[in-house]
Amino acid sequence: AQSVTQPDIHITVSEGASLELRCNYSYGATPYLFWYVQSPGQGLQLLLKYFSGDTLVQGIKGFEAEFKRSQSSFNLRKPSVHWSDAAEYFCAVVWGDTGRRALTFGSGTRLQVQP
């Protein structure tokens, strides 16, 4: 079955430090990739997406992600974390070649930011 894996359930970083959240997906010829953020008490907000082209995509709030087909990965990065980035982050994939249009989500990574 097609799946999305976020290996880190919980990550703690210091404010100002760099951040990388990992996401791996099972093989599919045409993955469409997304990162969403869910702040406490808030709905899910799209951070960025990758469909094709440049494998390094920029998103909102200073986030970026790099698609690596050879590693089936789409890791999310930020050079300098702010306290307001504390939230839960979800990676999601649609496999464009399957005809299924529902996003499959990873189980999420909860980010804690220390002052």
Place this chain on the structure above:
Amino acid sequence: GAGVSQSPSNKVTEKGKDVELRCDPISGHTALYWYRQSLGQGLEFLIYFQGNSAPDKSGLPSDRFSAERTGGSVSTLTIQRTQQEDSAVYLCASRTGTGGNSPLHFGNGTRLTVT
């Protein structure tokens, strides 16, 4: 502009009762999704509507769960004979187009508690 609206925002019900959860998608969005988010878990796909096509019900966990979408707009998710394990946040999302590469816009969810 108006986003995806879900009601009620919170619902407490007794075990065995039926509940209905409502979703108003963004106007003009042809695709509508229901997801479930249990405590500490990722998002679990439930059902997907696309225009006038037959819905993809592959994610519904049991026959107690059903959903309809009237007039290609508002959707209602019904859970019959609720059980405690149904307690979760039920999220609705919509998007435009039929391709897999347009992002989902999420509502803030309905938090269901079954006592």
